[in-house]
Amino acid sequence: MAEVTVFGYDGSPLPSAVSSATLLVGGARHLSAVESSAERVVMGDVGAALARVTGHNGPVAVLASGDPGFFGIVRALRRAGVDPIVQPAVSSVAQAFARLGLPWDDAVVVSAHGRDGGLRRAANICRAYPKVAVLTGPGAEPPALAAALEGWSRRVIVASRLGTPEERLTGPDGDWAEPNVVISLAGDLSSGPAGWLAGGVRVPDGWALPEDAFHHRNSMITKAEVRAVALPRLRPAPGTLVWDVGTGSGSVAVECARFGAAAVAVDRDPAAADLARANAARHGVEVRVEAGAAPAALADLPDPDAVFVGGGGPDVLAAVLARRPTNVVAAFAALEPVGPAADALAAAGYATGGVQVQANRLAEIAGRHRLAATNPVTLVWGSR
Numbered sequence: 001m002a003e004v005t006v007f008g009y010d011g012s013p014l015p016s017a018v019s020s021a022t023l024l025v026g027g028a029r030h031l032s033a034v035e036s037s038a039e040r041v042v043m044g045d046v047g048a049a050l051a052r053v054t055g056h057n058g059p060v061a062v063l064a065s066g067d068p069g070f071f072g073i074v075r076a077l078r079r080a081g082v083d084p085i086v087q088p089a090v091s092s093v094a095q096a097f098a099r100l101g102l103p104w105d106d107a108v109v110v111s112a113h114g115r116d117g118g119l120r121r122a123a124n125i126c127r128a129y130p131k132v133a134v135l136t137g138p139g140a141e142p143p144a145l146a147a148a149l150e151g152w153s154r155r156v157i158v159a160s161r162l163g164t165p166e167e168r169l170t171g172p173d174g175d176w177a178e179p180n181v182v183i184s185l186a187g188d189l190s191s192g193p194a195g196w197l198a199g200g201v202r203v204p205d206g207w208a209l210p211e212d213a214f215h216h217r218n219s220m221i222t223k224a225e226v227r228a229v230a231l232p233r234l235r236p237a238p239g240t241l242v243w244d245v246g247t248g249s250g251s252v253a254v255e256c257a258r259f260g261a262a263a264v265a266v267d268r269d270p271a272a273a274d275l276a277r278a279n280a281a282r283h284g285v286e287v288r289v290e291a292g293a294a295p296a297a298l299a300d301l302p303d304p305d306a307v308f309v310g311g312g313g314p315d316v317l318a319a320v321l322a323r324r325p326t327n328v329v330a331a332f333a334a335l336e337p338v339g340p341a342a343d344a345l346a347a348a349g350y351a352t353g354g355v356q357v358q359a360n361r362l363a364e365i366a367g368r369h370r371l372a373a374t375n376p377v378t379l380v381w382g383s384r
């Protein structure tokens with residue numbers, strides 16, 4: 001087996017050890033930085049390049065951008081049975097934050113490479129988190145990412161060709177170039193608190209939170225027991241987008257955001273929209289709040305992965321289903337809409353189910369225990 005050394009490249013001069021390799025593998029940009037008469041394989045087709053690496057008899061130098069152990073070639077080499085020596089350079093993400101003079105232990109880093117929804121996932125991470133670096137790729141170029149963030153208050157900075165003479169920081173409409181990293185920032189993040197866990201992705205320390213964890217009025221809040229049943233069916237997670245339609249206090253949207261999902265809270269009542277904003281701030285999560293009546297208020301929103309319908313008639317559910325979310329949960333206090341909602345979900349091709357949730361909470365009566373009934377709510381859901 002060939003001895004393989006992976007050299008990270010960040011614009012700094014490469015170590016002289018590169019020139020002792022008899023096979024050089026890397027992108028055209030990287031290979032042009034090396035003067036040597038070694039055989040060269042320009043990396044485009046990774047599989048073909050790996051076959052050349054494993055079949056080579058002699059020292060191999062693989063050149064890759066930044067830290068090759070970070071969203072880089074080291075994983076593919078190991079999968080091909082190679083046990084490489086790695087000499088990393090500074091990752092493009094570290095360089096980009098350094099150029100901005102910002103700490104980044106609290107940043108979420110997302111790769112938009114890959115065909116399976118790379119742009120969508122990356123956009124949802126930028127919508128859900130205040131400090132994000134995106135490794136951009138084909139189909140997820142800076143303007144597409146910036147367009148996906150319309151409606152969210154974000155500063156989008158494109159760091160192009162870091163470590164080269166053409167290095168520059170621009171906006172997404174500016175003179176950016178490949179390769180680039182996009183930094184998405186909400187608000188002034190220059191002096192956030194010091195943490196202890198790198199990466200910025202949240203795991204909630206609890207869910208189905210009690211009602212008193214939210215500002216609400218007139219008991220217009222989805223009760224904790226109902227949220228406990230609805231949340232797992234919405235499957236909120238980093239990279240997904242959840243709409244909470246008829247948000248009331250915003251409790252469902254906030255809980256989804258606590259799981260790392262991007263969340264949009266919609267309510268026709270401006271007071272409810274204010275409550276949802278206040279609750280998002282109270283829980284330190286990003287929720288886009290739209291004060292407007294559904295279904296019209298849904299028209300310009302990006303396609304959701306999951307929708308909680310806490311208010312609105314059959315026209316709202318129909319508008320939701322037209323956007324083909326993977327998971328839908330609708331909550332009803334009245335019985336009449338339950339059957340038609342289940343029928344509408346089934347007709348739209350969803351596997352449906354439902355349950356009535358009626359909880360009796362342990363309470364106190366004159367020093368003894370009693371059960372305090374909460375109002376029954378029927379949940380109807382569908383997944384596809």
Ligand SMILES: C[S@@+](CC[C@H](N)C(=O)[O-])C[C@H]1O[C@@H](n2cnc3c(N)ncnc32)[C@H](O)[C@@H]1O
Pocket residue numbers: 065066067068069070071072073090091092093134135136137159160161162163164179180181182
């Ligand atoms: C496969 S990832 C490799 C990341 C690399 N291992 C690192 O640590 O920077 C490729 C992505 O890295 C980013 N990238 C690599 N080199 C860059 C550079 N010189 N300037 C800006 N971004 C760069 C781009 O987002 C590119 O699409």
